[in-house]
Amino acid sequence: MSLPQEESRIDRRTAILDAAEEQFAAYGYDGVTLRAIAKKAGVDLALPNYYFGPKRDLFDAVLMRRAEILNAARLAQLDECIASSNGTPSVENIIRAFLRPLLTGEHVSEQGWKNYYALIAYVNNSPEWGGRLMTQFFDPVIQKFIDALRLAMPEVEARDIYWAYHFLSGALTLTFAQTGRLDTLSGGLCRSDDLTDAFEHMVRFTTAGFETFRSGQKKRRPR
Amino acid sequence: MSLPQEESRIDRRTAILDAAEEQFAAYGYDGVTLRAIAKKAGVDLALPNYYFGPKRDLFDAVLMRRAEILNAARLAQLDECIASSNGTPSVENIIRAFLRPLLTGEHVSEQGWKNYYALIAYVNNSPEWGGRLMTQFFDPVIQKFIDALRLAMPEVEARDIYWAYHFLSGALTLTFAQTGRLDTLSGGLCRSDDLTDAFEHMVRFTTAGFETFRSGQKKRRPR
DNA sequence: GTCTATAACTGGATAGAC
DNA sequence: GTCTATCCAGTTATAGAC
Numbered sequence: 001m002s003l004p005q006e007e008s009r010i011d012r013r014t015a016i017l018d019a020a021e022e023q024f025a026a027y028g029y030d031g032v033t034l035r036a037i038a039k040k041a042g043v044d045l046a047l048p049n050y051y052f053g054p055k056r057d058l059f060d061a062v063l064m065r066r067a068e069i070l071n072a073a074r075l076a077q078l079d080e081c082i083a084s085s086n087g088t089p090s091v092e093n094i095i096r097a098f099l100r101p102l103l104t105g106e107h108v109s110e111q112g113w114k115n116y117y118a119l120i121a122y123v124n125n126s127p128e129w130g131g132r133l134m135t136q137f138f139d140p141v142i143q144k145f146i147d148a149l150r151l152a153m154p155e156v157e158a159r160d161i162y163w164a165y166h167f168l169s170g171a172l173t174l175t176f177a178q179t180g181r182l183d184t185l186s187g188g189l190c191r192s193d194d195l196t197d198a199f200e201h202m203v204r205f206t207t208a209g210f211e212t213f214r215s216g217q218k219k220r221r222p223r
Numbered sequence: 224m225s226l227p228q229e230e231s232r233i234d235r236r237t238a239i240l241d242a243a244e245e246q247f248a249a250y251g252y253d254g255v256t257l258r259a260i261a262k263k264a265g266v267d268l269a270l271p272n273y274y275f276g277p278k279r280d281l282f283d284a285v286l287m288r289r290a291e292i293l294n295a296a297r298l299a300q301l302d303e304c305i306a307s308s309n310g311t312p313s314v315e316n317i318i319r320a321f322l323r324p325l326l327t328g329e330h331v332s333e334q335g336w337k338n339y340y341a342l343i344a345y346v347n348n349s350p351e352w353g354g355r356l357m358t359q360f361f362d363p364v365i366q367k368f369i370d371a372l373r374l375a376m377p378e379v380e381a382r383d384i385y386w387a388y389h390f391l392s393g394a395l396t397l398t399f400a401q402t403g404r405l406d407t408l409s410g411g412l413c414r415s416d417d418l419t420d421a422f423e424h425m426v427r428f429t430t431a432g433f434e435t436f437r438s439g440q441k442k443r444r445p446r
Numbered sequence: 447g448t449c450t451a452t453a454a455c456t457g458g459a460t461a462g463a464c
Numbered sequence: 465g466t467c468t469a470t471c472c473a474g475t476t477a478t479a480g481a482c
Contacts, residue, residue, distance in 0.1 A: 012465090026350055030253035034458065044467050049459065118350055125348040127249055127341055130402030139408050146408075162409035163424040170397030171390035179353030185362050185369075186385035201386040205432035212431035235447090257476065267449050272477060 015041040016048050018112055021062045025118035029059055029129070060133075063123065066116045067137040073101035074141055078148060091152050092207045095168070098145055099199050108195055114178070121177035124169065153214060160213040168206045175202065238264040239271050241335055244285045248341035252282055252352070283356075286346065289339045290360040296324035297364055301371060310374070315430045317371050318391070322422050331418055337401070344400035347392065376437060383436040391429045398425065 019040035023032040034055060038045045052058040077097035081089045089097075107113045123129045142165070149161050175198050182192045192198065242263035246255040257278060261268045275281040300320035304312045312320075330336045346352045365388070372384050398421050405415045415421065 028251050028253060028349070028351075030251060031351070033456080035456090045458095046460075046467065047465090050465075055458070121348045124404075125344045125397055125400040125402070126251070127400055127402055128251075128254070130400060131404050131407065134402070134404045135407050139404070142408065159409070159412045160424065162405060162413045163421070164428055165408075166397065166405045166413070166415075167390075167394035167425060167428050170394040172393070174348055174389065174393030174396065177348040177350055177353060179348070179350050179357070181347075181354050181357050181362070182385060182389045184354065184358050185365065185388075186382070189382045190385045190389070192389075198386070201383065202390060204435055205387055205390050208431040208435035209428035212427055256474080258474085268476095269449065269478075270447090273447080278476070 012041070012043050012047060013051050016043060016051060016058070017062055017065060018115075020048070020058055021112065021119060022115045024059060024062060025115045025122060028122055028126075029055075062116075062119070063133060063137060066113070070101060071138070071141045073104070074098060075144065077101060078144060082148060088151055089148060091149065091210045092203065094145060094148050094152060095203055095207055095210070098168075099172070099203065103195060103199055114193075117176035118178050121173040124173040149210065153210070156213045161210070164206075164210045164213060167209060168202075171202055171206060235264070235266050235270060236274050239266060239274060239281070240285055240288060241338075243271070243281055244335065244342060245338045247282060247285060248338045248345060251345055251349075252278075285339075285342065286356060286360060289336070293324055294361070294364045296327070297321060298367065300324060301367060305371060312371060312375055314372065314375050314433045315426065317368060317375060318426055318430055318433070321368055321391075322395070322426065326418060326422055337416075340399035341401055344396040347396040372433065376433070379436045384433070387429075387433045387436060390432060391425075394425060394429060 016037065020032070020037045023037055023040060034048050035045055037048055037058075041048075048055075048058055052061050074097065077100050078094070081093050081097040085093065101107065102117070123133050146161060146165060149165070150156075150158065153161065175192065175195075178192055180192060182190050190197070239260065243255070243260045246260055246263060249255075257271050258268055260271055260281075264271075271278075271281055275284050297320065300323050301317070304316050304320040308316065324330065325340070346356050369384060369388060372388070373379075373381065376384065398415065398418075401415055403415060405413050413420070
């Protein structure tokens with residue numbers, strides 16, 4: 001229904017991907033019906049299947065669309081970061097290279113990117129999807145960031161760096177999820193949709209987290 | 224199905240909660256049918272509704288059951304931590320008090336707790352559920368941990384502490400999710416189901432993250 | 447308390463007209 | 465390419481027998 005003139009002029013494939021992205025991000029794969037997607041996109045119920053095949057393939061298509069853009073942007077930032085540091089960048093600058101693409105240009109202003117990030121939060125934390133899809137779409141690029149981090153901290157064991165990346169990933173994706181919990185918990189002091197504030201804090205927190213593994217051995221519990 | 228003799232002797236309410244917990248954790252609220260739950264629990268399809276009312280109330284009941292146990296254990300640890308430090312505990316010990324209940328006794332060995340933690344990962348990162356349920360079931364106790372952290376770092380702004388807790392929460396819940404992604408990414412160097420290893424790393428990483436906010440002003444991006 | 451049977455409905459998918 | 469009409473499997477929930 002509705003949006004008869006304007007919406008039907010723009011590409012229907014894009015409209016379907018946008019609507020699916022928004023709905024999947026908000027309610028998860030099984031919480032969304034093709035009927036809801038078609039309605040949101042302003043297209044006929046039969047069109048999602050016509051363009052993308054079964055529901056599962058539509059989900060993959062949504063995920064892939066922006067993953068490629070994000071991966072390219074991150075690689076460019078990483079290359080620049082390495083080049084401008086004569087081969088051994090700082091941990092902080094690697095983390096900034098990892099996060100900066102999320103903050104540039106349309107990524108902050110466009111609702112589509114916000115929806116996509118919330119979808120990543122869903123996928124990354126899903127036992128059902130997380131292992132397969134994050135590995136497939138993102139880990140080739142993540143591996144290059146890990147390589148750079150190993151170069152930046154050659155004295156740190158690889159295991160420690162993988163764990164630290166894991167925590168960074170968790171912190172980042174919870175921020176993506178936009179649940180509003182932090183806003184309530186902090187009594188309004190923190191606004192989880194203020195991405196600039198979120199990322200400045202995240203850079204400080206996670207840089208310190210990575211750097212702490214420089215100081216050798218595991219402590220045995222005090223108390 | 225089946226398990227006719229042994230299973231039907233144990234409390235059916237518990238069997239339903241256990242089955243629902245496992246299924247919801249693996250597939251999310253909408254990915255699970257009452258039929259699947261009843262079958263897994265070895266009970267008739269009509270019983271979940273008989274004991275817990277509609278599906279949504281069953282979901283809440285699953286979440287509440289162990290939240291109360293966890294909250295009580297965390298509060299006990301926090302009290303002990305504060306008492307044994309003459310009122311100003313260290314950041315590290317507060318974080319240990321927060322995490323230790325997840326590692327004690329049955330929590331590591333029982334599959335039920337593992338399923339519950341994965342369910343928390345799902346809820347915490349869900350725009351649909353996260354805001355409401357985490358606030359309702361966990362934040363009263365979290366607020367006390369925040370109070371303790373403020374005492375431990377009186378020179379740090381409240382905002383910074385809330386952000387840091389947010390990142391800790393994200394790191395923790397991604398670990399809960401047990402997606403297997405980290406195992407693949409690290410080529411087997413890290414095992415995400417090794418909770419002891421996960422938590423020793425998490426304590427180090429997040430303690431350093433919190434402590435870094437002691438050093439005053441926000442930096443403006445270098446590079 | 448438990449189970450059978452069924453009501454009432456929603457889901458993905460598509461055949462076939464336009 | 466698009467839309468209508470429909471198939472039918474699978475859904476929650478419950479009434480009523482045991």
